[in-house]
Amino acid sequence: MVEIKKEGLLPNLYSPLRDKYPNGATLPMAEILEYTVSKSDNVGCELLLKLIGGPQIVEQYFMANNFKDLSIKFNEELQQANWEFQFQNWTTPNSANEVLAAFYSNKKQLLPQRSYEFLWETMKDTKTGPGRIRGQLPASASVAHKTGSSGANKAGLTAAVNDIGVVFLPNGQHFFISVFVTNSTESYEVNEHIISDISKAACDYFSVKPK
Numbered sequence: 001m002v003e004i005k006k007e008g009l010l011p012n013l014y015s016p017l018r019d020k021y022p023n024g025a026t027l028p029m030a031e032i033l034e035y036t037v038s039k040s041d042n043v044g045c046e047l048l049l050k051l052i053g054g055p056q057i058v059e060q061y062f063m064a065n066n067f068k069d070l071s072i073k074f075n076e077e078l079q080q081a082n083w084e085f086q087f088q089n090w091t092t093p094n095s096a097n098e099v100l101a102a103f104y105s106n107k108k109q110l111l112p113q114r115s116y117e118f119l120w121e122t123m124k125d126t127k128t129g130p131g132r133i134r135g136q137l138p139a140s141a142s143v144a145h146k147t148g149s150s151g152a153n154k155a156g157l158t159a160a161v162n163d164i165g166v167v168f169l170p171n172g173q174h175f176f177i178s179v180f181v182t183n184s185t186e187s188y189e190v191n192e193h194i195i196s197d198i199s200k201a202a203c204d205y206f207s208v209k210p211k
Helices: 016-020 029-038 042-052 055-064 076-081 083-088 093-105 113-124 188-207
Strands: 002-004 025-027 142-149 158-168 174-184
Touching: 002 029, 002 042, 016 029, 016 042, 025 029, 029 042, 029 113, 042 055, 042 076, 076 083, 083 158, 093 113, 093 158, 093 174, 113 142, 113 158, 158 188, 174 188
Parallel strands: none
Antiparallel strands: 002 025, 142 158, 158 174
């Protein structure tokens, strides 16, 4: 159980959790994780980062497990207060796919079974970004994914419209996909459509039965 004090419900961040518990609450860790992952709750993310010691602890964890090409320097509150800070939190599509594959196969036992099942069920329940990876996929496909978004600055530049995940196809195959639309001057809808176009192309490719 984790105590969330009212003063910890940062008013300038997107937070369905704060909307439900405006005066704070004591909640199971699982509920905070569900808000953070499946609803992209920024207050939940801040709470979790503080519990484990900050963004650098997350970065050190990935480095210790031999994941490369990533940087995690700032929490949500700081990077949303300074546009430039977000660019120091980065990874590549290849690295994101490597992380997805490692946690999905779980060959190195990065997660105990109970946590493994919880993670993938929570990602399958993601509510944000329905027009991204899921956008043009058949209803019979299942997706476990996590979105990321920056919003746009005053000049109309969107730093990030992202989505990473695992797509499970009706033919029993699955594939890992990470798409980052970066520094775009297109509309939010166009940025999402770029992701769904790529996802559909991948789905069409992997849906072909092997000869």
